[in-house]
Amino acid sequence: MSFSYTSKEFNISSYPMYHSVYETYKLVEQYIDPTFRYHQAIARLSGELLRYLADTVILPMDVSEYATTLKTMKDTFLKSYEDKIRNNNLTKELDNFINVTYYFDDVATTFHDSLTSADKTSPFLVRQLNDQMMQLERSFTDPLGLPDRAGTKHVISAPSSKNQYAGSSFPGLSDALFDVDYPKKGADEAKLWQIVAKQLSILTFTIQSAADTLVQVTSVNRGYMANSA
16 A cells, blocks of 8 residues: 555645655644644554454465566566576576566465465464465565665665665666676676676575465475476
């Protein structure tokens, strides 16, 4: 769910006081929301959402939507970089990345379908399913962080290091390819491509690990990596 100002009533591109010295409590109190009824409405809605999440037996998460988003990000990425990567002897690494996104899609779909028939009266099964969904997002993080950004750890989506106002799909890999396209003076192109290969492998491994959080423990070794070994 996204809360934002709308441009339907007023012909403005965004909240006009954004990041200005005029964005103060007095401005809100006197002009933007004098009775604070909009703030109260948002607080009540947020509270109700939190209550719903706390009271729902099975978390209302659709992991198949994550798979759909991942596929869209992958397709967009390939349109821009597939030929360039293959032309630099990284075909195997790229194919592994593509195949693991298919594996993630299969696993996510199977997991999502299994929720409909899950025994919601079993506390152990409910705990297992909820834990798997909660672990999914965490599995997309790299403990070592992104290159030159140890504090930024999500390998699927993160702020762009080149534009802090924009997001970046596969940020570590995208940054590495940016450095190839716009190398610094004196940069070694071979080393830049080694970084690309490393980031591609990290991305593939991380997606594999995330997919395995949704698989039954006894089936983890049957995953994509095991089959492609």
